[in-house]
Amino acid sequence: MSPDLAPHATIYALVGAALVGLGLYGLVARRHPLRRLVGFNIMGSGLFIVFGAAGMGPLGPDPVPQALIITGIVVAFSATALITALAGRYAALTGRAGLPEETPPPEGGAAGRPEAS
Amino acid sequence: MSALDLFSLAALTVGAGFFVAGTVGLLRFPDLHTRLHALTKADNLGLGFVVLGVMPHLGGLLPALKVVGVWVLAMLAAGTAAQLVARAALPRRPPPEEG
Amino acid sequence: MTEPLDPAALAAALAVALPLAGALAALVMGRRAGDLFFVTGPAMALVAAALVAGVAEGGPARIAVGGFAPPLGIALVTDGLAATFVATTVAVMAAALAFARGGLVARLRETRRGYAFVALAHLAWGALNAVFLSGDLFNLYVALELLSLAAIGLVALEGKAETLAAAIRYAFFALTGSLLYLSGAILLYAATGTLDIALLGAHAPEGATTLVAGALMTAGLCAKTALFPLHAWLPPAHAGAPAPASAILSGLVPKASFVVMARLWLEALPDAAGPALGPLLGGLGAAAILYGSVLALRQERLKLLVAYSTIAQIGYLFLLFPLAGGALSTQPWAAGAWSGAMLHGVSHALAKAALFLAAGLVLARLGHDRIAGLSGLARAMPMTAFAIGLSAVTLMGLPPSGGFIAKYLLLVAAFASGEWAWGVILLAGGVLSALYLFPVLGRLFAKGDAEGEDAPEDEPTGPLPSRAREAIPLVLAGLAIALGFASAWPTALLAIGRPGAAMEGLE
Amino acid sequence: MTSGVGSVAGLAFDLALGGLLLATALAAVAGRNLFGGVVAFVVYGLLASLAWVRLGAIDVALAEAAIGAGLTGVLLVGAVARLARIGAVEPAPTAPVGKALAALGAVGVAGAIALAVLALPEGRPGLGPEVARNLEASGVENPVTAVLIVFRGYDTLIESIVLLAALVGVWAASLERDWGGLPGLRQHARPGGVMATFARLVPSIGIVVGIYVVHAGAYAPGGAFQGGTILAAVYLLAAMAGLVEPPAVSRLPVRLALALGPAVFLGLGVVGALGGTFLAFPEAVAGTLVLVVETALTVSIAATLALLVLGPPARPSPGGAP
Incomplete structure (x- = not known):
């Protein structure tokens, strides 16, 4: 990579840190499980950007963080898929998208509603 | 600046212009169907000009062909997606026949 | 590869590889997977024995996976801590899988719950051993994530609305915790260029980056371990799962993140631990002991009581940090605190797994687990009642159980260090656990035909469990007691490779 | 310029x-x-x-x-x-106090990470030179692939199994009666429609690109995870267009495909352990072994990713559960 294209790693590191904050806010303050998952993914992605930017040494990008980040992306996807499936089953069973303590009961008591498909 | 560079500069500028137009359309047009129209038409053309602009700088026929392949695939995908989005946005009645 | 075969190194590799191979087999085999533990159980017992023997004879070692030494590669750590927990895991896992066979895992056809349980249990098994043996912060992240996903699946196993909600709640706690942990690991790598725990310990990083990293990792691991006040997800998650899944979830899973925490603060960053760390973690542990016990006192259902007791019992583990954390690891009492906390982890794993399995038997027999309806059950199910009794003795820390030795070692360390307050908390916790466990025992062993309110109020709805199944929790509870009789041996094992021990020049 | x-x-x-x-x-x-x-x-x-x-x-x-x-x-x-x-009923929004607390915590964590990054020492030691020094022994030229499969292959082995743990959990989120059945909803697309046409056109290109990306991973950016994802995406496209019917999750070939990659990786690792070093790739055959592992992993990753997106079994298998 030519020197005039050397990216400004500090910008990305700071943007990554801010993304971690945004994602964490979504994970904690939002209640819809899918919204929390979006927050989880943005928090993870921001963290990886911090990692990648911090790995930009004077010798070019460090391959070790890159490999670890790819692993992290796959792990985050696995977790997202699992929670999506659990939330879908829970909603089909109860008619609620969110956790019982955070979600009003569905009208007409739809608990035990059959699978809509 | 060589003639080739000038050509690239011109093509990229035109391409960027189409993207700007498409984006303005996306933001300003009144409903989904006209917005789709702006997006797919203008942006596909814009991408074409950008591809044209970078082609001479890729250092070979094969990379240039790859970029053209990207353009063709992007057009296909955009066209298909636009059709699907447009149909999903239609009011709930039997979809009109299409070829 | 011409180097001679090192039995401990081979055992360490197999401790991770065998359960994972079992999980892959379970994934493919379907309904025949219920018999899988006839292979994985004995094989893993051999592996654990080889690991324990190798560590006892050869001392602690670090094995470079793939032949690439850290910082480039990943090291497996074979020390007393790893060997002890790998061995404990064999006992609990084999018991849970044996218990599930013919119950949760149907013999004749593949069912949703049976298929998922065998696969997830083996996945959790491999993940636990990977955590116990790993010497690399990022490898620990991947192993912890495997453990979390398997555990979330186990929590959701019943497929009812409450258990799905518990699983979703648990998942968000666990995943947030993982990301916080990961952020710390990333910062440490950025600052030092290594993820290896031993190299970090030798490098002794300092400064703002290390402090932030340590704080983030600690917060994340506390959420995963369900340390007060991040405990709210635990009781519904552990109590709502089928009995063998609860045994794994409550007995083993929180120990993994605790072991990581111990390795972090005692091995990787011993010098970065400021004077506030010990009192902070110890204080939270003390709060967990008191608060968890009080909540356990108020439970009317056996499984929930057992789950709330886990919150309290996790608290004891964290007394490790004020007694042996940071610079304290070279103090003379640190060895006792270390062994005490870790022995407590082992005896709690055995006793809690036994309690959940026994509670499962009670639930299957009565159709409910209301404590008020347990009266006189000891006559119909004496082995189960006895198992509950023995587990209770361990949890209360009464002699001659493993729990007694563990709390005794912690108590001695507390008094030797001059920090009497921790000793008072230990004693108060013991009294409180007696308060919430004795009513259960009283009901179980009550004379059913005595007059008054203790007469059995509920007709059993299920058949009596087979002797073989009743024996499983009894064996586990017996092991927890035996740990007290033979405590010298595990204490010596735990001391091998104990952080700080080398500087002491003892052992 | x-x-x-x-x-x-x-x-x-x-x-x-x-x-x-x-x-x-x-x-x-x-x-x-x-x-x-x-x-x-x-x-x-x-x-x-x-x-x-x-x-x-x-x-x-x-x-x-x-x-x-x-x-x-x-x-x-x-x-x-x-x-x-x-x-499904949406959850009630978080109370303002809760939002403020969450924002405070989020700002705190983000600020702490930003400070920690800014406090990093100059001229930090990365592992780049270390990787370059050992690249020869790994049998591949792309340093990222070398780290993923050889130097830190142990991480990648566990990671490929993380995907399976998620899949078991996803499958277990089915109803009892649908166990072993077909995953996902039935997809409808008119045979002559744009979706079907697109889905017929893309796979031929997608499969070539996917295999190319896996193969290129040895010497250029790419590898099993990226290539496997492309293959999974091609399959999902065909499934969404109704061109292929996803297989029942109880079918043996499906389950073998899922387990293949991790099993090959784990098997090679144990062979190494018996020879003295867990997960060792002898230098003479490292390149070949990496290719074998990457190929097997690609099959499993593609199958697992596609099934993760399709979701739990939701329809009984037409032929009945075996």
Whole structure:
């Protein structure tokens, strides 16, 4: 990579840190499980950007963080898929998208509603 | 600046212009169907000009062909997606026949 | 590869590889997977024995996976801590899988719950051993994530609305915790260029980056371990799962993140631990002991009581940090605190797994687990009642159980260090656990035909469990007691490779 | 172009991209409409992969675009649609106090990480030189692949099993009566429609590209995870167009495909352990072994990713459960 294209790693590191904050806010303050998952993914992605930017040494990008980040992306996807499936089953069973303590009961008591498909 | 560079500069500028137009359309047009129209038409053309602009700088026929392949695939995908989005946005009645 | 075969190194590799191979087999085999533990159980017992023997004879070692030494590669750590927990895991896992066979895992056809349980249990098994043996912060992240996903699946196993909600709640706690942990690991790598725990310990990083990293990792691991006040997800998650899944979830899973925490603060960053760390973690542990016990006192259902007791019992583990954390690891009492906390982890794993399995038997027999309806059950199910009794003795820390030795070692360390307050908390916790466990025992062993309110109020709805199944929790509870009789041996094992021990020049 | 103009343009680009990343992330997290939030997240993912290109990490850019934006996006869009079909009641919004506390905590964590990054010492020791020194022994030329499969192959082995743990959990979220059946909903697309035409056209190209990306991983950006994702995406496209019917999850070939990659990786690892070193690739055959592992992993990753997106079994198998 030519020197005039050397990216400004500090910008990305700071943007990554801010993304971690945004994602964490979504994970904690939002209640819809899918919204929390979006927050989880943005928090993870921001963290990886911090990692990648911090790995930009004077010798070019460090391959070790890159490999670890790819692993992290796959792990985050696995977790997202699992929670999506659990939330879908829970909603089909109860008619609620969110956790019982955070979600009003569905009208007409739809608990035990059959699978809509 | 060589003639080739000038050509690239011109093509990229035109391409960027189409993207700007498409984006303005996306933001300003009144409903989904006209917005789709702006997006797919203008942006596909814009991408074409950008591809044209970078082609001479890729250092070979094969990379240039790859970029053209990207353009063709992007057009296909955009066209298909636009059709699907447009149909999903239609009011709930039997979809009109299409070829 | 011409180097001679090192039995401990081979055992360490197999401790991770065998359960994972079992999980892959379970994934493919379907309904025949219920018999899988006839292979994985004995094989893993051999592996654990080889690991324990190798560590006892050869001392602690670090094995470079793939032949690439850290910082480039990943090291497996074979020390007393790893060997002890790998061995404990064999006992609990084999018991849970044996218990599930013919119950949760149907013999004749593949069912949703049976298929998922065998696969997830083996996945959790491999993940636990990977955590116990790993010497690399990022490898620990991947192993912890495997453990979390398997555990979330186990929590959701019943497929009812409450258990799905518990699983979703648990998942968000666990995943947030993982990301916080990961952020710390990333910062440490950025600052030092290594993820290896031993190299970090030798490098002794300092400064703002290390402090932030340590704080983030600690917060994340506390959420995963369900340390007060991040405990709210635990009781519904552990109590709502089928009995063998609860045994794994409550007995083993929180120990993994605790072991990581111990390795972090005692091995990787011993010098970065400021004077506030010990009192902070110890204080939270003390709060967990008191608060968890009080909540356990108020439970009317056996499984929930057992789950709330886990919150309290996790608290004891964290007394490790004020007694042996940071610079304290070279103090003379640190060895006792270390062994005490870790022995407590082992005896709690055995006793809690036994309690959940026994509670499962009670639930299957009565159709409910209301404590008020347990009266006189000891006559119909004496082995189960006895198992509950023995587990209770361990949890209360009464002699001659493993729990007694563990709390005794912690108590001695507390008094030797001059920090009497921790000793008072230990004693108060013991009294409180007696308060919430004795009513259960009283009901179980009550004379059913005595007059008054203790007469059995509920007709059993299920058949009596087979002797073989009743024996499983009894064996586990017996092991927890035996740990007290033979405590010298595990204490010596735990001391091998104990952080700080080398500087002491003892052992 | 002079270096000065280039770096100013680069700085402007990086600042603009950073701003867009933050804006799309904010829309994804805090926007009012859930579907809009998910769309913003997909846009965010594509921008993030652009950031990875700027950071010189092409392998990560591919993975972020394919998995982070693409597959995660498909998964979330599908879940939004499913919840809408059920008519599930949305949770009540968090109380302002809770939001303020969450914001405080989030700002604290973000600020702490930013401070920690700024406090990093100059001239930090990365592992780049170490990787370069050992690249010969790994049998591959792409340093990222060397780290993933050889130097830290143990991580990757566990990671490939993490995918399976998630899949078992996803399957277990089915109803008892659907166990062993077909995953996902039945898809309808008119045979002559644009979707079907597109889905017939793309696989031939997609499969070639997918295999190329796996193969290229040995010497250029790419590898099993990126290539496997492309193959999974091609399959999902065909499944959504109704061109292929997903197989019942109880079928043996499906389960063998899922276990193949981790099993080969684990098997080689244990062979190494019996020879003295767990997960060792003898230098003479390292290149071949990496290729074998990558190929087997690609099959399993593609199958697992596709099944993860399709979701739990939801329909009984036409032939009945075996």
